[in-house]
Amino acid sequence: MYVITREGLRDLLESLQDEHALFGPVHHEVSGEVLFDRVDDPARIDIDAPIPFNPPKFAFFPQFGRILRYTYDRRTKDLRMEKEPLGEAKALVGIRSCDLAGLLCLDRFYLGQEFVDEFYLEHRKRTFIVSASCVRPFAQCFCVCTDSGPCPREGYDLNLTLLDDSYLVEPGSQKGAEVAARLNMPEADPGLVSERDRRIDRSISLFDELARENKAWISRVVNRITTGFVSEDVWEYIGSQCFECGACAFVCPTCSCFNIEDANTLAGSTDRVRTWDSCSFEGYTRMAGDHNPRKPVEDRRNKRFFCKLSFSQSKKYLRPGCVGCGRCARICPGDIGLPNVVACIRREITGRE
Amino acid sequence: MSGNGEVIVTVPEAAVVEEITEEIEDVRTFYFRFEDPDRERDFRIRSGQFVMCTVFGAGEFAVSLPFSPEDDRRHISVRRAGKVTGALHQLEPGDKIGIRGPFGNGFPFEEIRGRNVIYIAGGIGLIPLRSSIVHLLQHRSAYGRIILLYGSRSAKELMYRYMIDTWRETEGFETHFAIDRAEPGWTGDVGFVHTLIPKAKVPVDNSVAFVCGPPTMFNAVIRELTSNGMKDDVIISTLERHMKCGIGKCQHCAIGRTLVCTDGPVYTYRQIKTLGEHI
Numbered sequence: 001m002y003v004i005t006r007e008g009l010r011d012l013l014e015s016l017q018d019e020h021a022l023f024g025p026v027h028h029e030v031s032g033e034v035l036f037d038r039v040d041d042p043a044r045i046d047i048d049a050p051i052p053f054n055p056p057k058f059a060f061f062p063q064f065g066r067i068l069r070y071t072y073d074r075r076t077k078d079l080r081m082e083k084e085p086l087g088e089a090k091a092l093v094g095i096r097s098c099d100l101a102g103l104l105c106l107d108r109f110y111l112g113q114e115f116v117d118e119f120y121l122e123h124r125k126r127t128f129i130v131s132a133s134c135v136r137p138f139a140q141c142f143c144v145c146t147d148s149g150p151c152p153r154e155g156y157d158l159n160l161t162l163l164d165d166s167y168l169v170e171p172g173s174q175k176g177a178e179v180a181a182r183l184n185m186p187e188a189d190p191g192l193v194s195e196r197d198r199r200i201d202r203s204i205s206l207f208d209e210l211a212r213e214n215k216a217w218i219s220r221v222v223n224r225i226t227t228g229f230v231s232e233d234v235w236e237y238i239g240s241q242c243f244e245c246g247a248c249a250f251v252c253p254t255c256s257c258f259n260i261e262d263a264n265t266l267a268g269s270t271d272r273v274r275t276w277d278s279c280s281f282e283g284y285t286r287m288a289g290d291h292n293p294r295k296p297v298e299d300r301r302n303k304r305f306f307c308k309l310s311f312s313q314s315k316k317y318l319r320p321g322c323v324g325c326g327r328c329a330r331i332c333p334g335d336i337g338l339p340n341v342v343a344c345i346r347r348e349i350t351g352r353e
Numbered sequence: 354m355s356g357n358g359e360v361i362v363t364v365p366e367a368a369v370v371e372e373i374t375e376e377i378e379d380v381r382t383f384y385f386r387f388e389d390p391d392r393e394r395d396f397r398i399r400s401g402q403f404v405m406c407t408v409f410g411a412g413e414f415a416v417s418l419p420f421s422p423e424d425d426r427r428h429i430s431v432r433r434a435g436k437v438t439g440a441l442h443q444l445e446p447g448d449k450i451g452i453r454g455p456f457g458n459g460f461p462f463e464e465i466r467g468r469n470v471i472y473i474a475g476g477i478g479l480i481p482l483r484s485s486i487v488h489l490l491q492h493r494s495a496y497g498r499i500i501l502l503y504g505s506r507s508a509k510e511l512m513y514r515y516m517i518d519t520w521r522e523t524e525g526f527e528t529h530f531a532i533d534r535a536e537p538g539w540t541g542d543v544g545f546v547h548t549l550i551p552k553a554k555v556p557v558d559n560s561v562a563f564v565c566g567p568p569t570m571f572n573a574v575i576r577e578l579t580s581n582g583m584k585d586d587v588i589i590s591t592l593e594r595h596m597k598c599g600i601g602k603c604q605h606c607a608i609g610r611t612l613v614c615t616d617g618p619v620y621t622y623r624q625i626k627t628l629g630e631h632i
Contacts, residue, residue, distance in 0.1 A: 067363060068363070068364055070409060072409035072410055072449065074448065077369075077447055077448065077449055079367050079409065079449050081364055081365070081367070081451075083364050109602075110602060111358070112358065113358055113601055113602075113615075114358050114359075114600075114601060114615055115358050115359055115360075115361045115600040115601055115602070115615070116358040116359065116360040116361065117361070117598075117600065117602045118360050118361060118362060118363060119363065120602075121360065228629055256602070256604070257603060257604040257605070258597065258598075258602070258603050259597055259603070259605075260412075260413065260597040260598065260603065261412065262407075262410065262411060262412040262413065264410060270409065270410055272413075277603070277605075279604070279607075284595075284605060285594070285595055285605065286595060287434075287593065287594065287595045288414065288434035288435030288436075288437070288438055288595075289432075289434040289435065291568075293594070293608070293630065294630065299630070303607070306609075306610075310610070312610035313610070
């Protein structure tokens with residue numbers, strides 16, 4: 001393990017920028033809101049900033065991404081198809097533990113099933129990840145309930161933990177170790193490693209009350225959702241609170257549903273575009289001819305939480321589909337972010353017993 | 354980084370529409386040939402699978418394959434139902450379409466050898482079953498009785514009648530038809546298709562039923578079959594869903610814990626019952 005100063009961090013970012021497009025948490029120039037964004041100037045990255053408004057998934061799964069461009073001339077029958085070139089190297093810096101867990105869910109889902117998604121693979125295959133331990137939780141956070149924080153355990157090339165004015169650096173891969181060696185990072189003495197552990201323990205003790213209350217309940221709720229033992233009344237209440245805006249899916253680090261549309265351009269070509277989609281939208285399951293097998297909103301909400309918390313979905317991610325970032329709770333206008341859904345089901349269980 | 358899965362290329366293969374035939378109102382059959390001769394020669398399907406079909410300039414849709422591996426021509430039969438299928442119906446012979454696939458599991462022929470096979474179709478539900486019927490008739494001696502119970506709203510809405518006439522030349526292929534309301538010249542039954550089950554004296558022992566049609570018809574048929582003692586795991590159906598990718602990633606076709614594109618589209622009724630959502 002190594003220790004670097006803030007100057008050492010700047011050197012790391014600049015060195016990564018030589019070979020990668022750089023992504024990290026930045027403060028929006030006007031609102032000050034923290035966003036995870038692509039940056040040209042490494043000095044804009046603030047890895048100590050609070051958890052960003054958006055997860056990093058857009059780096060590998062763009063919100064709007066052209067996957068194919070074609071032109072077809074019906075008169076001459078001339079067809080030209082051109083695949084979208086992809087795959088620049090990317091360095092993601094300052095990824096928080098929850099978001100890294102979310103990214104690993106996406107990896108397992110897109111790359112680890114029966115079929116491999118070529119677009120995700122192309123976007124993802126040359127990536128360097130610098131994660132950051134959370135030495136303090138934020139108001140929305142509940143990663144302690146979902147086994148995904150506050151300190152990352154896997155998936156990073158380097159992990160940084162803030163210690164006053166310096167960072168403890170842990171390589172998590174051969175690539176990470178090589179970068180640390182190339183930059184001549186100073187070795188950390190053992191005292192700093194136990195100091196890191198103390199800070200993480202302290203962080204765990206500072207989580208919000210709802211996160212602490214829910215902690216023991218997540219596994220029971222997983223059990224209930226998997227076995228279908230949640231009453232229709234609960235889903236109907238949750239459905240009645242849903243505005244069908246889809247924001248929860250867009251800010252979720254593990255939501256991976258997409259739509260594909262062919263958009264004709266004024267230049268005569270057509271762009272096949274992949275866009276984020278949400279199972280809360282009524283059109284999501286609507287078939288040609290308007291038959292919709294999953295029309296009622298409560299059925300659609302039920303589906304989302306099945307995806308986040310059922311055991312059958314966990315088998316695809318090798319962990320629960322919720323990583324405890326709390327963004328859905330922060331953004332939901334109907335106040336049915338995941339922690340509140342857990343609380344609803346929990347009330348149902350305790351009410352029954 | 355990736356696991357052992359196959360990397361699926363998402364660029365469609367160009368195919369030329371060679372012939373278009375009117376089947377019934379709003380349903381046409383498009384015979385196609387791949388532009389690439391290698392692809393044309395090597396394209397293999399399992400009966401019961403589906404493809405993603407691109408109408409260039411309009412979009413892509415999932416469509417079940419009516420042709421059988423034994424057929425010498427490849428075709429799809431499509432009802433004009435929305436934007437993309439509407440655009441498909443505008444095409445003329447010589448136009449190009451795009452094909453991705455085939456995808457999905459297919460019918461379990463190995464497991465049903467030696468059994469009686471009862472096909473029960475409603476309307477255009479015969480399209481995905483056609484592939485299986487053609488396959489079975491090619492291997493007629495490997496199966497017991499083969500019965501087709503086919504119903505639609507009216508006589509002019511029965512699909513593939515000219516093909517059915519050809520199939521009836523195969524010895525021991527039994528057919529029974531029903532339409533919703535009596536029509537002049539109609540010699541078959543009048544009523545819904547499930548009422549044909551007792552009339553045809555459908556055997557229950559050592560039998561398997563392939564059922565495909567609209568949800569109301571499906572449910573009525575299932576009730577009739579199960580009340581006659583047919584077991585859930587020998588009732589087989591093929592499901593359709595709004596689909597975007599065909600490879601288990603877009604999630605549009607999720608029903609409960611299953612994805613129709615990779616786990617289906619062929620399911621037993623026993624599986625369908627455990628999905629936990631409307632079909």
